[in-house]
Amino acid sequence: MIHLALPYAVAAALIGIGTYGVLARRNAVLVLIGIELMLAGAGLLLITAGAVGGDRWHGGNILTLFVITIAAAEVVLALAVIVAVFRRRDSIDISVTSAAPAHPEGHV
């Protein structure tokens, strides 16, 4: 027996914390960490729904597995892009606009 309010509160808190992480960080890798936390909150919601609903096709669990897999694919691509941007601009600061030169030391 479990009260559902607790998992729901944890999921909502995780999504809020992830939103803060996406908005408050300038390093692109740290923004990605915020996105991971948001996805984690979504997965917790799915698992909670699956744990009590008892749906016939185990949708809650299997969709969480799919979300985890898609998140892994997304992280691979995002990190490849981040490393490519770093090679080109020597910085992954997302507050520097694309008009800035390749060496932003004089501008930051």
Next chain:
Amino acid sequence: MTSLDITFLATGAVTIAAALLAVTTRQLVHSALWLVLSLGGLAGCYLVLGAELVALVQVLVYVGAVVVLVIFALMLTRAPIGPSAEHSTSRLHRALAAVLGAGVSALLLAVLLPLAGREAVARTPVDSSALAGDLFGTWVWPFEAISLLLLSALIGAFSVSRLAGGQTGGPS
């Protein structure tokens, strides 16, 4: 409070505390390590909710692979060791972000808490063999589509890094 409630409270508290530290710490590498703890705590939450297979996959894929990739990316982008302020935004920006994050949480809570009800409900632990049967029965086509997605992500990551490598040093 049932015993499951207390266990979930413990794992959920670990998850949320580690997540908060991951988004607020001033040290880049610590952020990735707090993410490990947060996602590990989330695997504990999954266990408490009766989803053993998903908890194991969470540990394998997230803690084992995704965080390692994140740490590699931090190393490849020459993340500074020790506290640094240059990846953090201004105080006003952070306050606005905190307000927005709290607003998102409050909105979700306002929607979800009425759904939860006041009574404790029985959880139904998921049998792993039944889950596997469904995964390769009902859900087999989405499963195959996801394997294609992983392949295309692999090829995409290769081509993105090759493209950037070929153009390094050229005029932008």
